[in-house]
Amino acid sequence: MFKADINEIIRRRRSVFPAQYNSKTVSKELINMLLENANWAPTHKLTQPWRFKVVEGEAKDRLGAFLSDTYTDITSDEDFSPFKYNKIINNCKSASAIIAICMQRDTKERVPEWEEVASTAMAVQNMWLTCTANDIGCYWSSPKLINYMGDFFDFEEGERCLGFFYLGYYDEDEKNTSKRESIEDKVQWME
Structure with a gap:
């Protein structure tokens, strides 16, 4: 397995968009590794709220048709964008696979919902860092369309979609740089 310094992996983590992906397929083995690493995210009271639906092959085309049709249905003629529809x-x-990021609300509501959303986001960060360590591009998209995913997926009671995690290999010559302001501007030390 590829090992790298955790600081390097964190700083290399980027959004790599589906338009940048090449045709190389992300293996089921790697997708399983992403999901296994997601499963080790922190979770208050062990609610483990993250749920994932892996969409591959022809199911990606069905998802694309569903999302574009839904976009057409919920968008007024004046707001409709052919560019967005095609995108x-x-x-x-373009994606090798798409993972629907879902959250299953604890039926006993033992923790506030925001904590379960945060746990799910930490699970996604584990996937993202795993992708970075294995040179796989990924992108978390959370369009308004996620509110309609109950018409595409079979959800358990209390489960909802928080977005889509697109996966794909990309050519290394793609320059994905990111900038951060100094941490010193964001921290207040108290003694």
Whole structure:
């Protein structure tokens, strides 16, 4: 397995968009590793709220058709963007796989919902860092369309979609740089 310094992996983590992906397929083995690493995210009271639905092959085309049709249905003629419509379809076609990021609310509501959303986001960060360590591009998209995913997926009671995690290999010559302001501007020390 590829090992790298955790600081390097964290600083290399980037959004790599579906339009940047090449045709190389992300293996089920690697997807399983992403999901296993996601499963080790912190979770208050062990609610383990993260749920994932892996969409591959023809199911990606069905998802693209569903999302683009839903976009058409919920968008007024004056707000409709052919560019956005085509981007929805192309994102699904370009990705090697799409993981629907879902959250299962604890039925006993032992913790506030925001903690379960935060746990799910930490699970996604584990996937993202695993992708970075293995040179896989990924991107978390959370369009308004996620509110309609109950018409595509079978959800358990209290489960909802928080977004889509697009996966794909990309050519190394793609320069993905990021900037951060100094941490000193964001921290207040108290003694």
